[in-house]
Every structure is written in structure tokens, then in C-alpha cells.
Amino acid sequence: MTDEFYVGYVPRQTAAQARFTRTAVTVAALLAAGLAWTLAAWRAPFDNSRFEFGVYRDYTGTLAAHPVPSLLAEGQRILLVAEGKHGANSLAARFDQRNVGIRGALIEHDGIRMLEILPSIEPLGGPVVAPREQDLGSVTLTGEIADSKCHLGVMNPGRGKVHRDCAVRCLSGGVPATFLARDETGARRILLLTGARPPLDHVAEPVTITGRLTRWDQLTTLRAESIEPVRE
Amino acid sequence: MSVQYQAITWSRQKKVYDVLLASGAAGFLGLFVAAGAVTHPEATAETLLIRALGTCAFVMLHLILCIGPLCRLDKRFLPLLYNRRHMGVTMFLTAAAHGVFSIIQFHSSGDENPLVSLLSSNTRVNSLSAFPFQQLGLLALLILFLMAATSHDFWLHTLTPPVWKRLHMLVYAAYGLLVAHVAFGALQSAASVWPAVLTGAGLTIVAGLHLAAGIHERRRDSPLPARTHDGFVAACEFDAIPEGRATVAMIGAERVAIFKHEGKPYAISNVCAHQNGPLGEGRTIDGCVTCPWHGYQFRPDTGMSPPPFQDRVPAYRCRVDSGKVWVHPQPVRHDG
Ligand code: FES
Numbered sequence: 001m002t003d004e005f006y007v008g009y010v011p012r013q014t015a016a017q018a019r020f021t022r023t024a025v026t027v028a029a030l031l032a033a034g035l036a037w038t039l040a041a042w043r044a045p046f047d048n049s050r051f052e053f054g055v056y057r058d059y060t061g062t063l064a065a066h067p068v069p070s071l072l073a074e075g076q077r078i079l080l081v082a083e084g085k086h087g088a089n090s091l092a093a094r095f096d097q098r099n100v101g102i103r104g105a106l107i108e109h110d111g112i113r114m115l116e117i118l119p120s121i122e123p124l125g126g127p128v129v130a131p132r133e134q135d136l137g138s139v140t141l142t143g144e145i146a147d148s149k150c151h152l153g154v155m156n157p158g159r160g161k162v163h164r165d166c167a168v169r170c171l172s173g174g175v176p177a178t179f180l181a182r183d184e185t186g187a188r189r190i191l192l193l194t195g196a197r198p199p200l201d202h203v204a205e206p207v208t209i210t211g212r213l214t215r216w217d218q219l220t221t222l223r224a225e226s227i228e229p230v231r232e
Numbered sequence: 233m234s235v236q237y238q239a240i241t242w243s244r245q246k247k248v249y250d251v252l253l254a255s256g257a258a259g260f261l262g263l264f265v266a267a268g269a270v271t272h273p274e275a276t277a278e279t280l281l282i283r284a285l286g287t288c289a290f291v292m293l294h295l296i297l298c299i300g301p302l303c304r305l306d307k308r309f310l311p312l313l314y315n316r317r318h319m320g321v322t323m324f325l326t327a328a329a330h331g332v333f334s335i336i337q338f339h340s341s342g343d344e345n346p347l348v349s350l351l352s353s354n355t356r357v358n359s360l361s362a363f364p365f366q367q368l369g370l371l372a373l374l375i376l377f378l379m380a381a382t383s384h385d386f387w388l389h390t391l392t393p394p395v396w397k398r399l400h401m402l403v404y405a406a407y408g409l410l411v412a413h414v415a416f417g418a419l420q421s422a423a424s425v426w427p428a429v430l431t432g433a434g435l436t437i438v439a440g441l442h443l444a445a446g447i448h449e450r451r452r453d454s455p456l457p458a459r460t461h462d463g464f465v466a467a468c469e470f471d472a473i474p475e476g477r478a479t480v481a482m483i484g485a486e487r488v489a490i491f492k493h494e495g496k497p498y499a500i501s502n503v504c505a506h507q508n509g510p511l512g513e514g515r516t517i518d519g520c521v522t523c524p525w526h527g528y529q530f531r532p533d534t535g536m537s538p539p540p541f542q543d544r545v546p547a548y549r550c551r552v553d554s555g556k557v558w559v560h561p562q563p564v565r566h567d568g
Contacts, residue, residue, distance in 0.1 A: 005515045006310040007527045011244040013311060020308040029256060032291055036260045039287050039430070040267035045423045046274045084341030155337070156276045160421040165366060168353040169342035200353075205362050 045160070049109035049153035051116075056103045059115065062129045065089070065096035067194035067221060068176040071115070072129050077217035079114040079176065079192070080104070081149045085166070087174025088117055099124040109152040112190060112219065116149070136213035139222070141191075142206060142230060143181030145198050147171050151178045151190070164204035171200060179209060179222055191222040198227055206230035249315040253322055260288045261326075278337055283418075285330035290414060292323040293407060297438045301445035303525075307513060310524055317383045320403075324373075324380035331373050334366070365416035372409035375402045388506070397508050411435055449480075464551065464558035470497060471555065478521075480512035484561040487512070488548055491521055491532050498532035499548035499559045505530075505537075511545065534564075 006017055013021060061073030069080040069092035080088045080102070101122040104115030147170035150158030157163060159180060171177055177193040191213070211224040264284035268275055296319055302309040339346035339353070354364035379400055381387075388396045411431065419428045460466075467481040473492040480489050480502050487502040489512030500521060502512045509525030516522065520529035520538055530537055535547030546563035 005517075005522075006307065006314075006524065007517070007522060013245070017308060017311065021311045024309060024312060025252060028295060029259075032256065032260050032295075033263055035291055035430070036263040036284075036287070037267040039427060040264045040280070040283070041271040042422065042424050042427055045421075046272045048274055050274075051276075085343070086341075156274055156279060157421070161362075161365075162417050162421050163338070164362070165349065165353040166338035169339060169344065169349055172353075173343040201356065205359075 046156050047109060047151075047153075047158070049151075049156055049158070050107070051153040052106045054105065056105055056118065058101060058103055060101045060124060061099065063092060063095045063098055063100045063102075063121075064131065065092040067216075067223070068192060071100070071102060072131065072217060075217075076113065077131070077219050079112070079148060079152075079219075080117050081107075081114060081175050082119070083116060085147075085149075085170040085173040085175065087176065089174050091117070091119060091121065095121055095123065097128055099126045099128060107149065107153040110190060112152055114148065114152050116154070132215075132217055134215040136215055136220070138210070139213050140208060140210040141179070141181040141183070141222070142208045143179050144205065145193065145203050145207060145227075146178050146180060147175045147203075148178045148192065149175045151180070159204060161204055167203045168200045171197060171203065181209075189220070191220050192216075193224060194221045195223045198224065202227065202229045245311065246315050246318075249311075250318055253315075253319055257288060257292070257322055257326060260291070261285065264288065278333065282330060282333050282337060285326055285333065286414075286418070289323050289327035289330055290410060292319060292326065293403075293410065294434050294438060296320055296323060297403070297407060298441050301441035304445035304510065305441070305448055307524060313525060320376075321380045321383055324376040327373055327376055331369065334369075338366075361420065363416045365413050365420075368409045368416065369413040372406040372413060375406040375409070379403060379406075385506075393505055393508070400507075407438070461553070461558060463562075464549075464560050467499070467550070467557045467559045469555060470552045470557050473497070473557075476516045478512040478514070480510075481559070483548065483559050486546075486561070488559055489514075489521070490550065490557050490559065491516060493519070493521075493532050497550050497552055497557045499550040499557070500530060500532060500535045501545040501547075501563075503545065504528055505543040505545050 006013060059071060059073045059078065061071045064070050064072065069088040071078045071080055080092060082088045082091060101124055102115065102117050103120070104117035107114040107116060144159060146159040147167040149170055150163060150166060152158070155163060155166065159167070177198050179191040179193050181189055181191060183189050206229070208228045208230055209222060209224045210226045211222045214221045214223065261284045264287060265280045268280040268283065296316060299309060299312045299316055303313045335346050335350060339349040342349060350366060350370060354362065354366070356362035356364060379402065382391065382396065382399060391399065414431055419431060422428065465483050467483060467488065467490055468479045473479050473490060475492050475495070478489040478491040480487055488499050489502040491498045493516045500511065502510055504511050504523040504525065506523060506526055506528045509523045511521055511523055511530070514522045514524045516532065517529070521532050522529050528537065528543060530545055533547065535545045537543040548563055549560040551558050
């Protein structure tokens, strides 16, 4: 037994003790640094999405309140949501099938665009543009329900287990739902869920949806007839 | 009353400890956010910050839990233990920041009070894949808060050491809850198995070190059979105790530290009145047994702290007979 004895309240450790402490602290620091870097790098998945937070752009076009609030501007259908975890349903209902000017921050994922709009919508004149819709038939797909606002870019990742509670809050607040599914070729597809609000208990977990696919300008919507959780 | 808390002032070592602690935590957070931004440029800043804070607190908790058994295995780790409470409070603040940012991110600006949302948006307790992990984190945070809030010696004296110690043993409950919080949250949506492997390794190291320290201490206890004479129990060989040091022996159900001070044996409880530190691993300084953890001192004959302190540990009668130290299992009463 060495007769060195550490007492914390004396100003200095003995030389041998100080050497040991320095080594221990250095090892701990290196280990922590390695962990910080590795865990940050491993913690995927992230989507290729974006949200222009605080950047507001002006859009004009024909507003449609149904099946979900959207604006048809220069041939492209842009989804509309309100600020926070809220949908734009009540705001959009006042301007259904009218031409309007809107300000909002852009959210974008895989070519699907959404605007987080400011509450001041300006009514405009001019001819109303009708949507191009095409029935694509009945499908049964397995995937995950998320809220469109986060999923399309406000949060990244805006889906999956960790994001689940947030998706519940957004859907409960009237944000339209998305369905992230794989089609028959195995490719990932983001579908816009229409109809009744999906069951909040099965958000962010595997579900099988049977319903009708519709082409709605450049978006694809799925009107669910049944939503079944995939058994664990 | 405050005189009791002035013994341990902000010594140089404490300052060095705090500077290292603060720069360590800040460095971890900075490195994590930087690594996240470089490897995942599409990730949002809030997400990186929430992850960095949570990971930092979890890593720090592992460190905190490992320091205790490491010190029991090798006394040279004691400088890390000396100011561990500051690490505990720093860990709590980091975890609390993780919790607050997560609540803002996931539950605020909605159609429900954020705290109500936190408790009510996931109630799938009967599902493994959907199990509500955020509530587990909240529960752990409440425990850590309780510990951080009562970490000062004022609470130690107010609550009495046994109650305080029991309260602070809840750190293991908090650790369990946090392992589950991580497993049901981040690990379930991780893209690789390595974070899960690392979490498992952390758990194994924490459990393994505690086990090793327990075995180590049991082995070191004096192996003499409990022979009695006049009510005294044979504890250890007197010559085996170095001057100024102790041997620890089980006397009845108690671990007793038998010190040799100026050539004479003294027996006091091995359990320090401050935070249950191992007095038997201490030594006598200025005629007092000095605890290796935070330096509390006790007189070897009475177990009392030197004035003005009023802490005490049980002291036992003992004597040397045919080379052995004999200890009476009944603590001596010293009144006043
Ligand atoms: S446990 Fe803190 S001084 Fe003994």
C-alpha cells in the first residue's frame, strides 16, 4: 500500500496522484469526444426536406378548401397550413374556390410544396382555375402515418417513433396527414391522406391502408376506407 | 448552523474540477452539434441540439455512476469523486434543457397544454413498438431534480444522512428509466444497431463495476472467524494494520474500521456520517480519522467530529489480545 492519501480540500494533489488524475480525465475526455462524434453521425434518419423558416414569399392562385387546404399557383398545387401545430381549415373555408394572394414560408420535400401561411389572405379577382383530378383506383398499401407539416420539412426527421407525439399534436390541430408508403416497385411514396382524421393511436407505426388513390394536379391523395395496424 | 458547511470551501481542486466539468460538457455539446451538422446537413438545428443535450446528459450519468465503484476499486480515482455532486447538478441541468427543448419542439403551439400533451398523446403502454418513452424521461427528470435540489449539505443534515442517502440511491431508478427512455425512443428509430450496442455496453460497464467493487470489498474484509471472548469479537491481526490506517471487519452486521493510531487500536463505524464514504479507506490526520471522500473528520476514540462540527459515527470498544484486535459489537454511547 502506498501511503499517498488524497484529501480534496488541500490545494494540490501529490505529483503521482495528479499524474493519475490527469490520465483518467484525458481518457474520459477522449472517450466522450469519440462518443459525441460517433453518436451524432449514427443518429439518422433524416429526410431530404427543407423549411424556409422566417422567409416569407408571396403567392397568388386559386384556393381550394377541400379535400385539404391548398393553393393552385402557376399550375402547381401547394398545400396550406397555419402556424404552430395547426391546420388552415377555417381560414381556407372563407376563401374556397376564390383567387387570393397569400404570404407564407415554404416547406418542401420530394417536389411536394407546402406553405405555412400568415393569417392575412387577400381576395383577388380573375378566373378561377379548376383542379385536374384523375381516379387511380383502389389500393392497399403498408406504411406510416405522419403529419404533413413536419414530414414535409418543418422538422427533420418529421416522422418515426421519436416524432410520434408531435405528429399526434399536429394531426389533432388539423394539419393534414401524410402516408409514407412503398409502392409495388418498392419506391417510397408520400401520399396525402384525405377523408376522416386517421386514428391518432396508430400514428408513426406500421399500418395497412385500403383506399382510393386520386391524382390531384401533381399530388397524389389517398382516401382511406380502412386503416389497420400491422401486428407486432 | 452554517458553520457546518464552511469546512469545504471552494478549494483550488474544486475550481479545477468545475472548470474541467463545464468545458467538458460544452465541448461535448459543441462537438455533437458540429458532427451532426457535418454528417447530416439536412438535419434541423433544434433536432441536433435536443439530441446533443440528451446524449451528453446520458453519457455524464454513466460517468457519475462509474466513479463510485471505481473509487472503491482504486483509491486513486478519488479526486473524481470529491466534487461529484457538481457533476450531478450539471447532468441534471443538461437533461432538463433536453426535456424543455423537447417539450417545446414536440408539444407546444398545439391545441393542448404542452404538459397535458406530454402525458396524453401516447398511451400505448401495452405495445412494445409504440411504448411511450417520453413519459419515462419525464419521470427520470423528476427524480434527478429531486436529487439536484437536495444535493447541498444543508439537505443532508436536514433530512439526516440515512434518508438523504436513500433518496440519492434513486439515481439507479432514474438510470433504469433513462435506459428505457433511450431504448424505446432514440434506439427504436436509429438507422444502425450501433447505438443500441453502445447503450448495452454502458449498462454492462455500470453493472459490472458495481459488481466488481462489491466483490472486491467483500474479499478485503478481514476473514477471521467470529470468535468471541467476553462479548468481544476477534476482528483482525493487530500487526497487519499500518500506522494511521485501518482494516475493515464485519462485526455482527456492521462493517467496522479498525484503525491503528499512535500504536493503539481504535474501532469506529466504516460508514461516514457525511455520505456513507468508506472511513476504513481513510487515514488519521491531526489525530482524526479522515474520510477519503470529502475529508470529514472523526476522533478515533469517540467517533465525534472535532468542534465546532457535530457529526458522529458509532465508536466501539476494542483491545489487543494475543496479537488480535477484539471489538465489542455494541457501540459506545458518548453523550454530549
Ligand atoms: S462521505 Fe463525504 S466525507 Fe465521508
